[in-house]
Amino acid sequence: MKKTILLGAMFLGAFTFAQTAGADRDAHGCIGSAGYTYSQIKKDCVRVFEQKIKLTEVAPKGSSTSMAAVIFSKDMKKAEVFVPDTDGESLILTRLGKGKAWKKDGYILVPFKKNGYQLKKDNVVIYQ
Secondary structure (H helix, E strand, O other), rough: OOHHHHHHHHHHHHHHHHHHHOOOOOOOOEHHHHOEEEEOOOOEEEHHHHEEEEEEOOOOOOOOOOOOEEEEOOOOOOEEOOHHHHOOOOEEEOOOOOOOOOOEEEEEEEEEEOEEEEEEOOOOEEEE
């Protein structure tokens, strides 16, 4: 009898966990609690911290430094930037010509050093 009660409790607990895991899916089906957010360029859920191009905050406001990530379109005409200060929404910056910067609403993404990038807001470097 004790085994039956124990197995029943385990089953019920597993069932309850299965019902709540993934309950925080966004409108695109991305599970935020698992670190996923929607990428407009990839048209899929991504983990920002796993992206190839990561930028570090230049002047952190406090003891912790935040990170930004960049995903480029295949033709390099668009850059999707994930920064903490945009309420979970990514920014799509557009490149106006070859060798030019990607821009939108005061944000500018420019090549920096050999393989890096700088993100500026109102001409102030905020990530690199």
